[in-house]
Amino acid sequence: MKRTLNLKLAAACLIVALLTGTIWFKGAEAETPAAQNAEQTYEKASAAAFYLRALRSDGTVLAVGSGALISEDGKAATAYHVVKGAASFEAILSDGAVVKAVKLLSYDELTDAALLKLPERKDAKGKAAAYPMLQVREAPVKHGEKVFAIGYPLRDTPIITEGIVNHPSAEINGRPRILTSAQIASGMSGGPLLDEQGRLVGTISGSLRTMNNIHLVIDTGDLRALMKK
Secondary structure, eight states: OHHHHHHHHHHHHHHHHHHHHHHHHHHHHHHSOOOOOHHHHHHHHGGGEEEEEEEOTTSOEEEEEEEEEOSTTSEEEEEHHHHTTOSEEEEEOTTSOEEOOOEEEEEETTTTEEEEEOOOEEOTTSOEEOOOOOOBOOSOOOTTOEEEEEEEEETTEEEEEEEEEEEEEEEETTEEEEEEOSOOOTTOTTOEEEOTTSOEEEEEEEEOTTSTTOEEEEEHHHHHHHHTO
Protein backbone atom coordinates (compact mmCIF):
# COMPACT_ATOMS: atom_id res chain seq x y z
CA MET A 1 0.00 0.00 0.00
CA LYS A 2 2.80 2.39 0.96
CA ARG A 3 4.72 1.51 -2.20
CA THR A 4 1.63 2.22 -4.31
CA LEU A 5 1.19 5.64 -2.70
CA ASN A 6 4.87 6.48 -3.30
CA LEU A 7 4.54 5.51 -6.96
CA LYS A 8 1.41 7.64 -7.33
CA LEU A 9 3.17 10.57 -5.63
CA ALA A 10 6.21 10.20 -7.91
CA ALA A 11 4.00 10.06 -10.96
CA ALA A 12 2.13 13.17 -9.85
CA CYS A 13 5.42 15.03 -9.31
CA LEU A 14 6.62 13.99 -12.76
CA ILE A 15 3.44 15.26 -14.38
CA VAL A 16 3.73 18.59 -12.56
CA ALA A 17 7.37 18.90 -13.60
CA LEU A 18 6.53 18.17 -17.23
CA LEU A 19 3.67 20.66 -17.23
CA THR A 20 5.82 23.29 -15.57
CA GLY A 21 8.59 22.72 -18.08
CA THR A 22 6.16 22.96 -20.97
CA ILE A 23 4.76 26.22 -19.69
CA TRP A 24 8.26 27.59 -19.09
CA PHE A 25 9.42 26.81 -22.60
CA LYS A 26 6.27 28.32 -24.11
CA GLY A 27 6.88 31.47 -22.09
CA ALA A 28 10.48 31.66 -23.28
CA GLU A 29 9.38 31.31 -26.90
CA ALA A 30 6.79 34.04 -26.45
CA GLU A 31 9.48 36.45 -25.28
CA THR A 32 11.36 36.15 -28.61
CA PRO A 33 9.60 38.17 -31.33
CA ALA A 34 8.77 36.18 -34.42
CA ALA A 35 10.51 36.99 -37.71
CA GLN A 36 8.40 39.05 -40.11
CA ASN A 37 8.35 39.45 -43.86
CA ALA A 38 8.36 42.82 -45.66
CA GLU A 39 4.57 43.16 -45.60
CA GLN A 40 4.35 42.50 -41.86
CA THR A 41 7.31 44.76 -41.10
CA TYR A 42 5.82 47.65 -43.03
CA GLU A 43 2.43 47.21 -41.37
CA LYS A 44 4.04 47.28 -37.93
CA ALA A 45 6.66 49.99 -38.43
CA SER A 46 5.43 52.43 -41.07
CA ALA A 47 3.43 54.58 -38.65
CA ALA A 48 6.65 55.48 -36.83
CA ALA A 49 8.42 56.65 -40.01
CA PHE A 50 7.82 60.17 -41.35
CA TYR A 51 8.68 62.60 -44.15
CA LEU A 52 10.95 65.41 -42.96
CA ARG A 53 11.29 68.92 -44.39
CA ALA A 54 14.23 71.13 -43.40
CA LEU A 55 13.35 74.80 -43.97
CA ARG A 56 15.31 78.01 -44.38
CA SER A 57 14.47 81.10 -42.32
CA ASP A 58 12.22 82.39 -45.14
CA GLY A 59 10.19 79.15 -45.09
CA THR A 60 11.55 77.69 -48.33
CA VAL A 61 12.72 74.09 -48.44
CA LEU A 62 16.43 73.52 -47.83
CA ALA A 63 16.36 69.70 -47.82
CA VAL A 64 13.98 66.77 -47.46
CA GLY A 65 14.47 63.33 -45.99
CA SER A 66 12.95 60.86 -43.58
CA GLY A 67 12.90 60.16 -39.86
CA ALA A 68 11.82 57.53 -37.32
CA LEU A 69 10.08 58.00 -33.99
CA ILE A 70 11.80 56.17 -31.14
CA SER A 71 9.79 57.30 -28.10
CA GLU A 72 6.14 57.91 -27.31
CA ASP A 73 6.89 61.52 -26.32
CA GLY A 74 8.20 62.38 -29.78
CA LYS A 75 11.95 61.77 -29.89
CA ALA A 76 13.05 60.78 -33.37
CA ALA A 77 16.17 59.71 -35.24
CA THR A 78 17.32 61.12 -38.58
CA ALA A 79 20.54 61.85 -40.48
CA TYR A 80 22.35 65.08 -39.67
CA HIS A 81 23.06 65.96 -43.30
CA VAL A 82 19.28 66.23 -43.86
CA VAL A 83 18.82 68.89 -41.14
CA LYS A 84 22.21 70.65 -41.33
CA GLY A 85 21.92 74.43 -41.63
CA ALA A 86 18.12 74.52 -41.41
CA ALA A 87 16.24 77.18 -39.45
CA SER A 88 13.19 75.01 -38.74
CA PHE A 89 11.71 71.58 -39.42
CA GLU A 90 8.38 69.97 -40.28
CA ALA A 91 7.46 66.30 -39.94
CA ILE A 92 4.66 64.87 -42.08
CA LEU A 93 3.40 61.70 -40.39
CA SER A 94 2.13 58.59 -42.12
CA ASP A 95 -1.50 59.69 -41.56
CA GLY A 96 -0.82 63.01 -43.33
CA ALA A 97 -0.65 65.13 -40.17
CA VAL A 98 1.83 68.02 -40.47
CA VAL A 99 3.82 68.56 -37.28
CA LYS A 100 5.58 71.91 -36.94
CA ALA A 101 7.93 73.23 -34.26
CA VAL A 102 10.16 70.16 -34.47
CA LYS A 103 13.38 70.73 -32.53
CA LEU A 104 16.91 69.51 -33.17
CA LEU A 105 17.99 68.16 -29.78
CA SER A 106 21.51 66.97 -30.60
CA TYR A 107 23.69 65.78 -33.45
CA ASP A 108 27.11 64.45 -34.36
CA GLU A 109 28.43 65.71 -37.68
CA LEU A 110 31.12 63.01 -37.77
CA THR A 111 28.70 60.08 -37.46
CA ASP A 112 25.83 61.88 -39.29
CA ALA A 113 23.45 60.98 -36.46
CA ALA A 114 20.81 63.47 -35.31
CA LEU A 115 18.10 63.43 -32.65
CA LEU A 116 14.87 65.39 -33.08
CA LYS A 117 11.97 66.15 -30.74
CA LEU A 118 8.43 66.50 -32.01
CA PRO A 119 6.03 68.60 -29.88
CA GLU A 120 3.51 67.02 -27.55
CA ARG A 121 0.87 65.11 -29.45
CA LYS A 122 -2.81 65.57 -28.57
CA ASP A 123 -5.93 63.61 -29.42
CA ALA A 124 -9.27 64.96 -30.66
CA LYS A 125 -10.20 65.92 -27.09
CA GLY A 126 -7.00 67.86 -26.54
CA LYS A 127 -5.46 65.26 -24.24
CA ALA A 128 -1.84 64.13 -24.47
CA ALA A 129 -1.41 61.16 -26.81
CA ALA A 130 1.50 58.85 -27.54
CA TYR A 131 3.35 58.81 -30.84
CA PRO A 132 3.83 55.46 -32.58
CA MET A 133 7.42 54.37 -32.04
CA LEU A 134 10.08 51.83 -32.95
CA GLN A 135 11.95 49.72 -30.45
CA VAL A 136 15.70 50.37 -30.67
CA ARG A 137 17.61 47.10 -30.84
CA GLU A 138 20.57 46.74 -28.49
CA ALA A 139 22.42 43.80 -30.05
CA PRO A 140 24.61 44.57 -33.09
CA VAL A 141 23.62 43.28 -36.51
CA LYS A 142 25.47 40.39 -38.14
CA HIS A 143 26.80 39.56 -41.60
CA GLY A 144 24.00 38.28 -43.83
CA GLU A 145 21.13 39.28 -41.52
CA LYS A 146 17.92 40.22 -43.34
CA VAL A 147 16.93 43.88 -42.95
CA PHE A 148 14.29 46.30 -44.28
CA ALA A 149 14.56 50.02 -45.07
CA ILE A 150 11.62 52.45 -44.94
CA GLY A 151 11.67 56.01 -46.22
CA TYR A 152 10.05 58.77 -48.26
CA PRO A 153 11.44 59.38 -51.76
CA LEU A 154 8.33 61.58 -52.16
CA ARG A 155 6.13 63.21 -49.53
CA ASP A 156 3.15 60.91 -50.07
CA THR A 157 5.11 57.86 -51.21
CA PRO A 158 6.64 55.83 -48.38
CA ILE A 159 8.43 52.73 -49.62
CA ILE A 160 9.99 49.63 -48.11
CA THR A 161 12.97 47.72 -49.50
CA GLU A 162 14.55 44.46 -48.44
CA GLY A 163 18.17 43.32 -48.28
CA ILE A 164 20.85 41.92 -46.03
CA VAL A 165 23.63 43.28 -43.85
CA ASN A 166 26.72 43.17 -46.07
CA HIS A 167 28.97 44.30 -43.21
CA PRO A 168 27.98 45.15 -39.61
CA SER A 169 30.68 47.79 -38.95
CA ALA A 170 32.79 48.91 -41.90
CA GLU A 171 35.21 51.82 -41.48
CA ILE A 172 34.14 54.43 -44.07
CA ASN A 173 35.95 57.79 -44.06
CA GLY A 174 36.87 57.32 -40.42
CA ARG A 175 33.32 56.41 -39.39
CA PRO A 176 31.84 52.99 -38.59
CA ARG A 177 28.97 52.16 -40.91
CA ILE A 178 26.55 49.29 -41.40
CA LEU A 179 26.61 48.29 -45.06
CA THR A 180 23.37 46.97 -46.54
CA SER A 181 22.00 45.84 -49.88
CA ALA A 182 18.50 47.14 -49.03
CA GLN A 183 17.86 49.62 -51.84
CA ILE A 184 18.04 53.31 -50.86
CA ALA A 185 16.48 56.10 -52.95
CA SER A 186 16.98 59.84 -52.62
CA GLY A 187 14.78 61.13 -49.80
CA MET A 188 15.17 58.02 -47.66
CA SER A 189 18.14 59.47 -45.75
CA GLY A 190 17.28 59.59 -42.05
CA GLY A 191 14.77 56.76 -42.35
CA PRO A 192 14.94 53.53 -40.35
CA LEU A 193 16.70 50.27 -41.11
CA LEU A 194 14.81 47.45 -39.36
CA ASP A 195 15.50 43.85 -38.46
CA GLU A 196 13.07 40.97 -38.98
CA GLN A 197 11.39 41.76 -35.65
CA GLY A 198 10.66 45.35 -36.72
CA ARG A 199 13.29 46.83 -34.40
CA LEU A 200 15.44 49.81 -35.36
CA VAL A 201 19.01 48.71 -36.11
CA GLY A 202 20.22 51.86 -37.85
CA THR A 203 19.50 55.16 -39.60
CA ILE A 204 19.92 55.47 -43.37
CA SER A 205 22.82 57.77 -44.25
CA GLY A 206 23.71 57.40 -47.93
CA SER A 207 25.34 55.26 -50.62
CA LEU A 208 28.79 54.17 -51.69
CA ARG A 209 29.96 55.27 -55.12
CA THR A 210 32.64 52.59 -55.16
CA MET A 211 30.22 49.70 -54.47
CA ASN A 212 27.12 49.34 -56.60
CA ASN A 213 23.92 48.74 -54.61
CA ILE A 214 25.70 48.91 -51.23
CA HIS A 215 24.37 51.59 -48.89
CA LEU A 216 25.48 53.26 -45.65
CA VAL A 217 23.61 53.09 -42.35
CA ILE A 218 24.33 54.80 -39.02
CA ASP A 219 24.54 52.29 -36.17
CA THR A 220 22.14 52.68 -33.24
CA GLY A 221 25.15 53.02 -30.93
CA ASP A 222 25.68 56.52 -32.36
CA LEU A 223 22.04 57.32 -31.66
CA ARG A 224 22.34 56.14 -28.05
CA ALA A 225 25.36 58.39 -27.60
CA LEU A 226 23.22 61.37 -28.60
CA MET A 227 20.43 60.36 -26.24
CA LYS A 228 22.87 60.38 -23.32
CA LYS A 229 23.84 64.00 -23.95
